[in-house]
Amino acid sequence: MSRLCRLFSEHLFEDDAVSTYLLKIERPDSFWSHALALRVAGALHALVLSDKCKVLKSVYPPYHSGVTDDAIWKAVSHAMQTHADFFIPYLNSAPQTNEVRRSSVLLPGFLTIAEKTGLPLTLSELGASAGINLCWDCFGYKLDSTEWGNADSGVFMAPEWKGAPPPQAREILILDRGACDLAPVDYQNAEEKLHLLSYIWADQEDRFERTENALSILTENKYTVDKADISHWLPDRLAMKWQGSAHVIYHTIAWQYQGETACRANQALIEEAGSKASTEAPLAWLRFEPDGQDPGAAITLTLWPDGTEHALGRADYHGRWIHWIGLDS
Numbered sequence: 001m002s003r004l005c006r007l008f009s010e011h012l013f014e015d016d017a018v019s020t021y022l023l024k025i026e027r028p029d030s031f032w033s034h035a036l037a038l039r040v041a042g043a044l045h046a047l048v049l050s051d052k053c054k055v056l057k058s059v060y061p062p063y064h065s066g067v068t069d070d071a072i073w074k075a076v077s078h079a080m081q082t083h084a085d086f087f088i089p090y091l092n093s094a095p096q097t098n099e100v101r102r103s104s105v106l107l108p109g110f111l112t113i114a115e116k117t118g119l120p121l122t123l124s125e126l127g128a129s130a131g132i133n134l135c136w137d138c139f140g141y142k143l144d145s146t147e148w149g150n151a152d153s154g155v156f157m158a159p160e161w162k163g164a165p166p167p168q169a170r171e172i173l174i175l176d177r178g179a180c181d182l183a184p185v186d187y188q189n190a191e192e193k194l195h196l197l198s199y200i201w202a203d204q205e206d207r208f209e210r211t212e213n214a215l216s217i218l219t220e221n222k223y224t225v226d227k228a229d230i231s232h233w234l235p236d237r238l239a240m241k242w243q244g245s246a247h248v249i250y251h252t253i254a255w256q257y258q259g260e261t262a263c264r265a266n267q268a269l270i271e272e273a274g275s276k277a278s279t280e281a282p283l284a285w286l287r288f289e290p291d292g293q294d295p296g297a298a299i300t301l302t303l304w305p306d307g308t309e310h311a312l313g314r315a316d317y318h319g320r321w322i323h324w325i326g327l328d329s
Contacts, residue, residue, distance in 0.1 A: 022036070043091065056079040061205075096196055100157070101207075119282070121173070122246070131184070142157070144165060162324065180227075180229075251287050282305060298313075312326060
């Protein structure tokens with residue numbers, strides 16, 4: 001990925017439809033806020049995975065070892081010139097990543113909520129993509145020296161742990177779970193599954209295996225994602241009565257794709273619902289999102305009825321490490 005990004009920064013003046021499209025973007029910050037690097041890389045990877053561009057495939061993993069930068073760029077340039085009609089639609093849609101290891105970032109947050117409230121959980125995921133992270137309680141984990149979940153599930157995660165000890169392992173009862181996405185991925189559709197897999201970085205084979213196993217678990221559990229905008233789905237979900245459980249609104253690297261106006265409006269919806277929460281029906285807002293700081297992204301929890309916001313820690317975007325702070329530090 002870093003090699004591709006560097007090559008684009010050096011060569012993005014060349015005259016083809018894709019380069020012209022990218023260079024017409026007026027605001028440079030759009031490259032980050034719209035994750036355009038991921039969109040470009042996803043389009044290239046999809047051409048390889050679908051075997052549509054053999055020239056590009058010949059320099060992509062697992063064939064990339066020893067290939068020069070010049071040879072890679074020639075293949076990339078060929079792909080953009082030859083497959084612009086395939087390429088440009090990828091640039092017009094937000095990346096549909098569903099990184100399984102983000103569940104290992106969410107787990108200590110769920111454990112914290114369960115410990116703090118002493119209640120079962122009701123789950124509402126925003127921007128859920130295919131719905132893999134609805135299955136977080138089906139996977140196996142090792143957080144520092146604490147093990148949790150099903151180690152034999154085919155999805156086992158042991159992120160590098162830093163900082164304070166993880167929350168105490170405990171059984172978590174889930175009463176209900178729901179999710180929405182503006183364009184949920186139907187992973188049983190070959191074309192949509194290709195779209196999902198294309199955003200996995202091409203040389204990270206372990207992520208492919210983990211994702212495939214997680215999709216099998218998702219298939220077994222039949223969890224579904226509603227096709228809906230957050231601003232349309234969230235009010236109905238917040239209006240439901242979840243007496244005797246902690247309602248957890250959660251999302252991972254999804255909030256930014258709404259736009260600033262929608263972010264403010266949906267935050268106001270959550271905060272208004274929080275103002276009506278009680279100890280018998282608390283509301284939690286758990287999010288793992290970029291905050292302009294490095295390294296990684298912030299793990300943040302707001303828990304009502306008191307409405308206190310807690311900076312729980314930071315984690316790598318792909319869940320490879322977690323630096324935990326917790327509630328009491």
